[in-house]
Amino acid sequence: MASTADMIYVSPPPPHISVDPAVLPPQLKLTESQQKLYDDVLEHFSNESYELPDVENGALTEDEKFWLSCECLLRFLRAVKWASAQAAIRRLEGTLKWRREYGVYDLITASHVEPEALTGKMVIWGYDVDHRPALYLRPSKQNTEESIRQVHYVVWALERLTELMGPGIETLALMVNFADRAKNPSIGQARTVLNILQTHYPERLGRAFVVNVPFLINAFFKVITPFIDPLTRPKLRFNPDCLGEGLFTPEQLISEWNGSANFEYEHEKYWGPLVRMCAEHRERLWEKWREHGAKVGVREWDVKCDIELEGTAKPAGEMVAAPAAEVKHESEAGVVNGAAAADAHEA
Secondary structure, three states: OOOHHHOEOOOOOOOOOOOOOOOOOHHHOOOHHHHHHHHHHHHHHHOOOOOOOOOOOOOOOHHHHHHOOHHHHHHHHHHOOOOOHHHHHHHHHHHHHHHHHHOOOOOOOHHHHHHHHOOOOEEEEEEOOOOOEEEEEOHHHOOOOOOHHHHHHHHHHHHHHHHOOOOOOOOEEEEEEOOOOOOOOOHHHHHHHHHHHHHHOOOOEEEEEEEOOOHHHHHHHHHHHHHOOOOOHHHEEEOOOOOOOOOOOHHHOEHHHOOOEOEOOOHHHHHHHHHHHHHHHHHHHHHHHHHOOOOOOOOHHHHHHHHHHHOOOOOOOOOOOOOHHHOOOOOHHHHHHHHHHHHHHHO
């Protein structure tokens, strides 16, 4: 049993990734036909007169232009299997509308979802050997009744994970542990989350591991498997040996998954530093995005390489303050308030 002094409460910062900006990752190397489709999608959203159809105030906001990166357009083109530019445009416009309506930019803040985070039922912690950030789900620690806010919490975590991905990294590692009499979600809630993941976050799941699956949960997975995208199913594995198979290094894997990191969830010690770390990374991303033109189609690769090469990432707990006029992303007010509350508690 690890002593209290050996316990780890804070998620480690993203690992340093050695990059050469001139050597593009595979996902940015396109064939001639793929390049043509990409150019058509980019031209569609870059048109100065473009407005999102069938909505009020259809002009793209700065948040939406930031989201419409080169890699984002390519993820949606891959999601439609490069069928046509129009197929990708329809998917992208559907997600742009969903992000507005669902409150990704205003409602779903750290302070809004914090009641869901109190027991550590979902934890962002560490990275696999391919530098994917890991998201741990621990259903036995469920602390609220089923509600839309539970789904908001998943969306909030997905947004934060994208901020913590380094250059060339676009996917996450999902870790689900059904130990300790975990309570499975309803079929309806599971389908809602799956639909959001597959429709609005395509090409974001790198690997998904599930352990300690009891009979009833196994039956549950059999029921929802038909609703999982066929391309996603091979990424789902049960009871893997994460260390033996070289999927994680010991220090980047928490002990309940047989890693050497004796992570213990204490909300007051975990939440504030995580929120501040994500806010700091987000501000650096925005700063570099603006330097690259603040427009649709800026490459995440270029933005993140700039940050990586500058070596400006700060330890968790430090936060770059945004000018008052810019306090808006993920509702920065919610980030600051949530972090301040945690700081006050610790003090």
